[in-house]
Amino acid sequence: MWTKKIQKELVHLQKDSQMRQLKQTKDATEKQITINGQRMLNLASNNYLGLANHPHIKQASMETIEQYGVGATASRLIVGNHPVYDEAENALLTWKRAEAGLIVNSGYTANVGIISSLVGRHDLVFSDQLNHASIIDGIILSRAKHKRYRHNNMDHLEAMLKKAPKHKRKLIVTDTVFSMDGDVSPLHDLVTLKKQYNALLMVDEAHGTGVFGPNGEGYSYDQNVQQHIDLHMGTFSKALGCFGAYVIGEQPLIDYLTNKMRSFIFTTGLPPALLGAIQTAILVVQMEERRRLRLHQLAEQFRTLLQDYGFFTYNSETQIVPIRIGTNEDALQFSERLQAKGIAAIAIRPPTVREGDARIRFTVTANHTESELIQAATIIAAVGKELGVIS
Ligand code: PMP
Numbered sequence: 001m002w003t004k005k006i007q008k009e010l011v012h013l014q015k016d017s018q019m020r021q022l023k024q025t026k027d028a029t030e031k032q033i034t035i036n037g038q039r040m041l042n043l044a045s046n047n048y049l050g051l052a053n054h055p056h057i058k059q060a061s062m063e064t065i066e067q068y069g070v071g072a073t074a075s076r077l078i079v080g081n082h083p084v085y086d087e088a089e090n091a092l093l094t095w096k097r098a099e100a101g102l103i104v105n106s107g108y109t110a111n112v113g114i115i116s117s118l119v120g121r122h123d124l125v126f127s128d129q130l131n132h133a134s135i136i137d138g139i140i141l142s143r144a145k146h147k148r149y150r151h152n153n154m155d156h157l158e159a160m161l162k163k164a165p166k167h168k169r170k171l172i173v174t175d176t177v178f179s180m181d182g183d184v185s186p187l188h189d190l191v192t193l194k195k196q197y198n199a200l201l202m203v204d205e206a207h208g209t210g211v212f213g214p215n216g217e218g219y220s221y222d223q224n225v226q227q228h229i230d231l232h233m234g235t236f237s238k239a240l241g242c243f244g245a246y247v248i249g250e251q252p253l254i255d256y257l258t259n260k261m262r263s264f265i266f267t268t269g270l271p272p273a274l275l276g277a278i279q280t281a282i283l284v285v286q287m288e289e290r291r292r293l294r295l296h297q298l299a300e301q302f303r304t305l306l307q308d309y310g311f312f313t314y315n316s317e318t319q320i321v322p323i324r325i326g327t328n329e330d331a332l333q334f335s336e337r338l339q340a341k342g343i344a345a346i347a348i349r350p351p352t353v354r355e356g357d358a359r360i361r362f363t364v365t366a367n368h369t370e371s372e373l374i375q376a377a378t379i380i381a382a383v384g385k386e387l388g389v390i391s
Contacts, residue, residue: 017328018349029053029241031367033344040342041376043362048211048319049291050367051241057280064276072269077258080269088279092246095282096217096232101248102257103278104264107206107235108134110245113263114202114233115173116141117256123169126157128185130178132204133352144171151181154189161197170199176219177207180353180361182313182320184208187220191228202231210239211319216285216292240281244270291366295319298373299364305377306362310390314359322348322359323380325389331358337383343376 013019026034029052033042051057064084072080085103092101104110115138119125123144127135130151139146147164149157157172164170172194174185187203194201205218213221218234220226231249236242247257257264285292299319307313311323325331331347338345338360349358360380364373384390 017332031365035344040339040344041372043343043345043376045363046238047241048239048295048365050365051281051284054241054284056284057241057277060280061273061277065273068272071271075265075267076269077265082272084272084275088275091279091282095215095286096248098248100251100254101246102254104245104247105267105270107237107245109263110233110247111135111204112138112141113261114247114257115139117260119144119169119171124164126160126170126172128174130181131173131175132179135173135204152186154186158193161193170197171202172199173202175204177318179207179320180322180348182316182318182322184219184317187223187225191225200230203229205232205234206238207320209234210285211292211295236278236281240285242277242281243274244278295364295366298368301370302364302373302377309381311384319364322361325358325360326356328358330387331360334360334383334387341379343379
């Protein structure tokens with residue numbers, strides 16, 4: 001009976017062009033990627049600054065493995081808190097000018113753990129409609145009341161805050177850079193509202209870390225509102241080219257999370273080699289500003305090119321540049337044709353985005369060249385015309 005049900009689900013997924021399959025991706029840290037044996041330009045990675053293959057970061061990782069071995073051997077609170085954790089956390093706090101912080105295993109487990117330990121069934125969480133899945137899962141696990149406000153719509157958020165009982169604990173949570181639209185959140189307004197309604201504000205800087213801010217600290221630093229945000233989480237898995245995540249805030253909050261966050265307590269610590277890589281990546285991000293400047297310049301050029309061809313790029317103003325396609329089938333066909341012409345970009349379909357709003361998501365990195373992106377845009381436009389997305 002179970003197998004029948006599962007098979008039926010799979011048939012549905014296939015019919016709706018929603019079936020996902022693993023493909024072998026070789027050289028994914030490079031700007032040229034090999035997918036199922038075919039070489040193409042990589043416009044699909046989150047390696048925004050091109051650090052995943054940085055020689056100093058790789059070297060640091062290898063040296064740490066030599067010194068501390070491969071695995072952490074236990075959770076951090078047991079015996080898995082090897083010395084490189086301290087070093088990496090100190091580098092993190094200096095970089096972010098933060099009081100306290102914790103390095104945790106991944107962005108996904110950070111969001112799930114932070115939210116579910118901070119709020120409970122009697123509390124309210126106000127969450128942007130386009131927030132990442134890990135935030136949504138954290139809210140579900142917390143059993144708090146989930147109040148989704150329309151994307152970046154501060155009037156809607158305020159109306160909800162107004163209606164909420166005064167005595168209830170309130171958490172507002174938002175991505176700073178939205179992963180599927182490439183737009184940014186109105187942080188100044190969020191800070192005003194959080195103060196006015198006595199709520200806690202948490203931001204997810206997964207796509208802002210390394211990319212924005214005077215030293216790549218994140219989008220909230222670019223906006224100079226970092227000191228008004230109660231909890232910052234971000235990842236080392238995107239612009240920093242590594243893996244793992246962090247949360248920073250005031251000492252009591254971090255102490256609380258250290259004691260309550262189940263996805264931190266009940267899991268093995270990160271491999272030491274990764275901490276070595278993270279610590280060096282934090283330094284490289286600050287020293288190699290040219291990567292960040294180059295990324296912004298290339299992203300701007302690429303987005304303008306696509307817009308000039310007639311594509312709708314949503315409200316993108318970052319290195320994430322989506323184009324609207326519409327149906328799942330068209331989006332899939334679009335990405336398949338792009339791949340056949342040597343461009344790796346993925347079709348984003350529901351449930352990641354709304355039904356009927358399937359898109360192709362391009363991500364620019366500092367390693368691309370102008371001519372590669374101009375050539376890519378020409379190919380994207382040709383496919384767009386073939387499929388009637390642009391005229
Ligand atoms: N938050 C956002 C906004 C993300 O885009 C992602 C990754 N897709 C995560 C959290 C999860 O991060 P990680 O990949 O490190 O688990």
